[in-house]
Amino acid sequence: MLRIENLHATVADKPILKGLSLAVNAGEVHAIMGPNGAGKSTLAYVLGGRPGYEVTEGSASFDGRDLLDMAPDERAAAGLFLGFQYPVEIPGVSNVQFLRTALNAQRRARGEAEISAGDFLRLTREQGDALGVSMDMMKRNVNVGFSGGEKKRNEMVQMGIIDPRLAVLDETDSGLDIDALRVVADGINRIMRRPDKAVLLITHYQRLLDLVVPDFVHVLAEGRIVRSGGPELAQLLEREGYGEIAA
């Protein structure tokens, strides 16, 4: 589904990714772990197409299409979802308005009919309920006045409504207490653990991986994947730290 080969990327002319390769198939959950500054968030932003993140070499394809050649909104319409480490606040635009605009734009891009107001509200209520986000919060402005945990839960509500095929989740576990972590993890499993979907879970800590058990774990250090393995690699990292393994 996602194939990254020898990816090099710079931010403000500074090389961050230095030859990263990775293949993610449908039905798989991959975790990317690594120390601060390894390039984890850069990988997420490059896949999402954030301006300022420049690919200098290599390739990334999504379902055989050249991902790097698509605008960020086209990537979303193709089925890619980027979960933000720091979800952005948008004053004056309600969650409901934002999501309906987003969902309908994606549908239009795929040549599908727009969702009716009734169906949309049902879907929003359903996804909100599952993640403990009230309809009241959904009517509030996007992430404005939300706590860190609420913002992350809101990301998952968005993912549930948009129903992507590939989710790249950038430190979705950061800033969550243990109860919220469980809610978010349940959301990821419920929405994305399907044979036709895949997840790239970027995280610092092992605790999320106890709840969303990955099929593969990769260690990212200095812009490259230096080691890959199964879930046991995450436990090893937790015990021994990145020092040895990422060296």
Added chain:
Amino acid sequence: MTGLLDLPSAKSEAWRWSDPSAIAAAREIERPATCIDRPTMFVQVEGPKLVFIDGYYDDDWSEPEGFELVPIDSESGHPLARFANGQGYGLRFERDSAVTLQILHVTAGGEDQLPLRIVASDDSAVSIVETFVGAGWANRLTRLELGRSARIMRSVRLLQDEGFVSLRDEAEVGEGASLVSTFLAAGGAGTRIDGEIRLAGEGAYGEAGGALLARGRQRHDANFVVRHDRPSGTSRQVWRSVADDHAACSIAARVEVARGAQKTDGEQSLKGLLLSRAATINAKPELEIFADDVKCAHGATVGELDRDALFYMASRGVPDAEAKALLTRAFVADAIDRIGEEKVREAFHSNVEGWFGGRS
């Protein structure tokens, strides 16, 4: 329609952001009134509807529902309003009346001068919706007088597609009375909105603000003064301006607090949004305070759309143009949302929408 006009000079401080030469050009435009699809120009609310074509009351097009106009003579020393001096119309709202009155101003090319005098008697509650359409130079002088505890909610849309619209408001707000004026410039014409609100009675409330949307080489220019003459008055000036391409929006908002006008509460919020690097926004908040127990806040900011928000929206599948429109609408909503009447507010929002729809 020719002949030289003695227009204000851009060399004077109050007119330095204006382009009076646009007025001369606007007078040369020719356009018949029949181009206007009149019914679509009114907000769908009950109440009398008055139509003025080229500054004259039009019997055929109006639905006054018993509302009467009286002739007036006006005199203003204002550099633009003085062209509108002379015979005009008076609108009087009797004590305790509650009504939504709509006025459609159609300018059929050339110049369109009209003085209006609006009197809201004690305890009346009036909503006035004014819409300017057509082409040419429309020039208005509006005198507003509010009696004790009278309320006027005035919502003015400048939708003329070509030419120039200049408004001059001179308002006097009595004891415990309230005037809220909201302007929206969302047409193709250049505009100049001038106003002076005098809070003449104790505990009076005055508000002037709105949204100015400009593109191409358009210029919008607002210049408002609220003067607190008596104690315990409150004023708000919330202006939002958006400039794209090579356009320019300028806002000068001033609060004056007279000696003795204690417990004044004044607030100004002037915000500008640049959609292009070649566009211009000018914002000039001013305070002049001669009392010592007052609360006056002012803020002015000019910025661009939040890039993080744009990428966030794109990552959810919202195309760039749609994301920009959504953020810009949110930006001007602060000003439009001051309109209390829901249907009127919605109509103004859809004019903002229409402005985005008209983008090339």
